[in-house]
Amino acid sequence: MLRTATAEDIPATEELMRASVLGLFPDFHDPAETGAAARFITDLDRDLVADGTYYVIEEQGELVACGGWSRRAKLHTGTGHTHDDDARLLDPATEPARVRAMFVRPDRTRRGLARQILAAAESAAQAEGFAELVLMATRPGVPLYRALGFVVVEETSFATPNGVRLECTVMHKPIG
Template sequence: MVANEITIRVATPADLEPLSVLIAASYATLGEAAYDREKLAAAMPLMSRANPTLLASGTYFIAETDGQIAGCGGWTFEKPGNGERVDGIAHIRHFATHPAHHRKGVARLLLQRCLDEAARAGATIMKSQSTLLAEPFYASAGFRRVRPIDVEMSPGIVLPVVEMERSLP
């Protein structure tokens, strides 16, 4: 598939259910090789639902191909988890690609849209809390590993991720 067959549009609150289905399908492929099976099972209901606030932000996007949702992702100036804002720093938010569309350029186009828009909005650094399996993807897009961190999904449910960042032009 070539990149021009993929279209990207701004997500809306009406996209909540189809994006939740896509995110659940995508995150189900995180793999037990990277995550403890029990922790992943406990975290899935918490992380596999689309976030209504992101859907209303205007900075969360849907990639479609042949009329089907192939991926989603966005960015905000608010840090995931606590909403903290630091001038010039933006954050990648809730990226997912449907397993049927892996390695077809979907995530790359979504990421480029996020990087471009964040830079136009005044961001000079983009950060990502990458899953363990997505670290090579972000590294290939110019992100550098900052440090491993644990993300508390809810009390007692913690998943390891990798904090990454890259400069924006």
């Protein structure tokens, strides 16, 4: 069941995010990168929940997938890599909506859960006047996003607070 996340979902969502990183990152990242990601990119941005743009999927009362979109400038989740204008509201006429904090429990991958969340995010962003989506993908997500029509804008990386660099891919997709 796909639904909008609530504040009560935050602890379980962050637990799901960590489980996803710990289960999926080792196929794409070394142990130091996986550990840094589990520590620093699994803190849910509370603005997503407060804005009503973050979704969870439940199966038998357990969260198995989460993710959403944002009308704010911040491009990625986690701690230690913030910018002064992260909370700034985007202009739908000139800027793309952000796809944010997509995670699936490792034992539930390849079942269309992330696709469901992305379809809901795209529809909601389009309803608010956005014509494009942009995201910063970690390595495990790139194949999914490519399959859904996202194209690579640039390869980049960022340093976590403990100095470990995580490679990411900025990707873009027109809505519709």
